[in-house]
Amino acid sequence: MNSDKCCCKQSADCGGSSQHVRTLTPDWGVSDFLGMIRVRLGCGRMSYGMEPGLYAMGSPTPESPVLATANYKLTVDVLRRELGDRDLWLLVLDTANVNVWCAAGKGLFGTAELTRQIEATRLAQHVTRRRVILPQLGAPGVAAHKVKSQTGFHVVYGPVRAKDIPEFLDNGQDATPEMRRVTFPLGERLALTPIELRQQFRAALILVLALGLTPVIWRGWDQGLWNHGLRGAMAGVACWLAGCLLGPALLPWLPGRAFWVKGAFLGAALAAGLALTGVVQGLLPGLGAMLWLGAGVSFLLMNFTGCSTFTSLSGVKREMKAIPAQIAAGTMGLVLWSTGWWL
Amino acid sequence: MRYLKNVVTLQLNESVCIGCGRCVEVCPHAVFHIHHRRAVIVDRDACMECGACARNCPVDAVSVIAGVGCVTGLLNRALGRKGDCCCTEDSCC
Incomplete structure (x- = not known):
């Protein structure tokens, strides 16, 4: 993908304006695709990085625009793919391999790192216009006026999404209101679900094993495992899938504004569905399923606030007041569910 | 999609504002207008408390208690475990 064309090992060794600039091309290789799949599944995300510094795309001149970004490799890969054959400079900040949005929230994509890279790469020697374009989602970490006073570089906030950058550049570096708005469409929500599924896998496995094996104590292997246990395990898997996959997918259509409310509705609906299909049998276990599935899916979907692009810290803190109720409903639900084993 | 009403900590001191428009530029949810x-x-309730407006206001007219609204992160902190948020968790299979 990128050839490390460089005049020397360290920029300090070089004189003039040609120090330590590597090149990037828009094309993706097989390893880039495999890498994307791997990190989307949550594997090795924190070590999926690129060397920070100044990169050239195409054949940039001193008049070409400078775009700053994070050194998470997937971020740079998406950016170079969207930029295509344009001639420009990419200033890759050291964000500890974290994407722009998360890094800005932690201050890694921030004023200090941006000014440091502008100076370390001697950016002013490469370009005539002291102007650097930042992704808008980097703004929580960067104070544009401080960058200006410390380096002389004027910060322009570009669009939220990399795919809008070509149009932004063609429009005289002016972002439309639509380019500035964060959305959360189905595709983006689904892209985040594999990590949710993985993060809750252990808890789900414990639940499935508990619901699958405990009935053996009262009903013996035959009835306990293959009847009650199997149905419990199915309900456990359904809880996991509903909270981590179905809930995020159906998010705009679930009733309520709070994620715990949306999850409680989905869990209760799921229990009703399991009762209709005969997976849940009897009045007390049915009520129990309504309670523990409601509580379980409610908690899992509440966790999805961390992935969403429109929830606030204050709002999430308020939502977390539902946790005691979730624990109570979950416990009561499991007790009622267990009456199917011993009553 | 809309989140909870009347919950965010966003404050604007309009008497200090110089009308530079940075807050309008950086806000991902069109909370501000000039x-x-x-x-x-x-549109106060659309605010997600990312803090971009306050960080980029040259006269400190905007204030907000910014942070990542992540249940996993907040729970980890409350329970004294490490891992400030799901976005930095990395337990490979």
Whole structure:
């Protein structure tokens, strides 16, 4: 993908304006695709990085625009793919391999790192216009006026999404209101679900094993495992899938504004569905399923606030007041569910 | 999609505002507008408390308690475990 064309090992060794600039091309290789799949599944995300510094795309001149970004490799890969054959400079900040949005929230994509890279790469020697374009989602970490006073570089906030950058550049570096708005469409929500599924896998496995094996104590292997246990395990898997996959997918259509409310509705609906299909049998276990599935899916979907692009810290803190109720409903639900084993 | 009402900590001191428009530029949810050369909050409940406006306001007219609204992160902190948020968790299979 990128050839490390460089005049020397360290920029300090070089004189003039040609120090330590590597090149990037828009094309993706097989390893880039495999890498994307791997990190989307949550594997090795924190070590999926690129060397920070100044990169050239195409054949940039001193008049070409400078775009700053994070050194998470997937971020740079998406950016170079969207930029295509344009001639420009990419200033890759050291964000500890974290994407722009998360890094800005932690201050890694921030004023200090941006000014440091502008100076370390001697950016002013490469370009005539002291102007650097930042992704808008980097703004929580960067104070544009401080960058200006410390380096002389004027910060322009570009669009939220990399795919809008070509149009932004063609429009005289002016972002439309639509380019500035964060959305959360189905595709983006689904892209985040594999990590949710993985993060809750252990808890789900414990639940499935508990619901699958405990009935053996009262009903013996035959009835306990293959009847009650199997149905419990199915309900456990359904809880996991509903909270981590179905809930995020159906998010705009679930009733309520709070994620715990949306999850409680989905869990209760799921229990009703399991009762209709005969997976849940009897009045007390049915009520129990309504309670523990409601509580379980409610908690899992509440966790999805961390992935969403429109929830606030204050709002999430308020939502977390539902946790005691979730624990109570979950416990009561499991007790009622267990009456199917011993009553 | 809309989140909870009347919950965010966003504050704007309109008398200090110089109308530079940075808050309008950086806000991902169009919370601000410029009206008569001053910023105004037009959609407060859309605020996600990312803090971009406050960070980029050259006269400190905007304030907000910013942070990542992540249940996993907040729970980890409350329970004294490491891992400030799901976005930095990395337990490979």
